[in-house]
Amino acid sequence: MRQKKSTLIITFATTTQAMAVEKFCQDHELPGRIIPVPREITAGCGLSWKAAPEDRERLADALRDGGLGWEEMHIIEI
Amino acid sequence: MxxxxxxxxxxQKPQCVIDAVVRAMNSMGNASRGAHSSSLSASRVVYDTRCKIAKLFGCSRADHVVFTCNSTEALNIALGGLFVSGDHVITTDLEHNSVLRPLYRLEKEGIISLNFVPADVKGRPDYSAFETLIRRNTKAIVCTHASNLTGNMIDLERVGRIARDHGILLVVDASQTAGAVPIDMERMNIDVLCFTGHKGLMAPQGTGGLCIREGVEIRPFKVGGSGVHSYDKEQPSAYPTRLEAGTLNSHGIAGLSAALDYLNEVxxxxxxxxxxxxxxxxxxxxxxxxxxxxxxxxxxxxxxxxxxxxxxxxxxxxxxxxxxxxxxxxxxxxxxxxxxxxxxxxxxxxxxxxxxxxxxxxxxxxxxxxxxxxxxxx
The missing domain is CATH 3.90.1150.10 (Aspartate Aminotransferase, domain 1)
Structure with missing residues (x-):
């Protein structure tokens, strides 16, 4: 059985928001990548940003400073 | 010929536009419909193109660039989604049917009342009429940037000042000028700019869109698949998803993206x-x-x-x-x-x-x- 681990998930209102965050993170060498939104957060579809829990503050600060939008940040076991 | x-x-389109469409058709999945590399590559191209369009037209937010299949669709979305019963709209004699028919329909349905800025025998608009036609319930001026028949341009900075001074919206049909003439939504005080890709932008047919000033609310005329919030009964309210139900023409948008690079280069x-x-x-x-x-x-x-x-x-x-x-x-x-x-x-x-x-x-x-x-x- 796959070992679950604690993960930071950032969700978005639109795919455009997700793409903006991906581009921003790549340009600023911030950690993480796009994954489908896990069902623990919302049983729909869409994209989210996955990173390590310890990157939460760093990412939140950088996105806020960069004027990037997101919906929610969660730490979940996936 | x-x-x-x-x-x-x-x-004639630049070769790089044709190459980009071919590449896209060989590699791109459905934008906003998955997190695998082929879908993401489409989503990335679409997002990049929004950024380029926003920059080209001076739209302050890339997520307020909405893609459509042409100007007519963009104008139908804008005009169908901006007005409520009792609104008054001013337009001009220079307009194409893509502006006239949506407005005539709203007028016939009893939603708006409509007045025209007249043109003289040389096809020039009477600028004083933009101001004298304004009423208490005037919601917007809807006008073309240039007549598709005569080539006469409308001085949008002048019209934009009138709209701003009276607190009304300016909706522009840029079909004849997008890509061929510099446009700056900020300087011209444009609230909604509708454009097509296949004319001056030299992009494929089936591309176009509208750029919306932050704070301007347009109701969606089509609703459906969005790739996000799938269990909500209503279309998501955030732009651009609000106005983009259904699969985008990402292959065409890849061509538009290459065309914008070409325009910037030349x-x-x-x-x-x-x-x-x-x-x-x-x-x-x-x-x-x-x-x-x-x-x-x-x-x-x-x-x-x-x-x-x-x-x-x-x-x-x-x-x-x-x-x-x-x-x-x-x-x-x-x-x-x-x-x-x-x-x-x-x-x-x-x-x-x-x-x-x-x-x-x-x-x-x-x-x-x-x-x-x-x-x-x-």
Missing amino acids: IYLDNAATTL GIETIRSKETMLMQRFYEGVSRLDGITVYGDFDFERTAVVTLNIGDEDSAIISDVLYEDYGIATRPGAHCAPRMHEALGTTEQGAVRFSFSWFNTEEEVDEAIRAVAELAES
Whole structure:
């Protein structure tokens, strides 16, 4: 059985928001990548940003400073 | 063939646009419909293109760039989603049916009342009317940036100042100018800019969109798949998803993206001066001929369009002879601009439109002048 681990998930209102965050993170060498939104957060579809829990503050600060939008940040076991 | 119907669509596209579409069709999945690499590559191209469009038109937010399949769809979304019962709208005699018909329908449905800024016999709008027509319930001025029939441009900075001073919206149809003339939503005070990709932007047909100023609310006219919030019963409210139900034309948008790179590389000002030079050369060549009537105002800023008639000859027949005998493609008839023809007095005769692009040459222009001269003599 796959070992679950604690993960930071950032969700978005639109795919455009997700793409903006991906581009921003790549340009600023911030950690993480796009994954489908896990069902623990919302049983729909869409994209989210996955990173390590310890990157939460760093990412939140950088996105806020960069004027990037997101919906929610969660730490979940996936 | 000498193609002089670029106001309808630019026939010749930069090779990089064609290559980009082919690449996209070999690699891109459905944008916003998954997190695998083929879907993400489409999502990335679409997002990148939003950013380029926002920059080109001075739209402050890339997520307020909404893609549609052309200007007509963009205008239908804007006009169908902005107004509520009792609103008053001002538009002009210069408009294309893509503006007129959505407004006529809203008027017929009893939702809006409508007034027109008149044009004179040279197709110039009466700027004072933009102000005198404003009422207490006026919601918006809807106007073209340039007449598709005469090539006359409307001074949007002037109209934008009037709209701002009176607290009303300015919705612009940039079908004839996007890519061919610099546009700045901030400087011109434009609230909604509707554009098409396949004309001055030299992108594939099936591309276009609207750029929306932050704070302007447009109700969606179509709802459906969005790739996000799938269990919500309503279309997501955030732009651009609010107005983009259904699969986007990502392959075409990849072409649009390449076209924007090409425009930036060459420079819109460089393209504009060449097109203006070709238009001016043709105008000077034909306007001195006997029996030729040229329409429009050549003393003000204009697009690369020259529209004329030869005596009282049917414009359809002249256009046909130009194509059959000289291999020159032009556009006769009404050009979907009924009120403009009424102002010019050409509803019966129509008119023959010659429209030039970045890829036309002086030699082609001179051949067209010779053809018109021969026809005028005969």
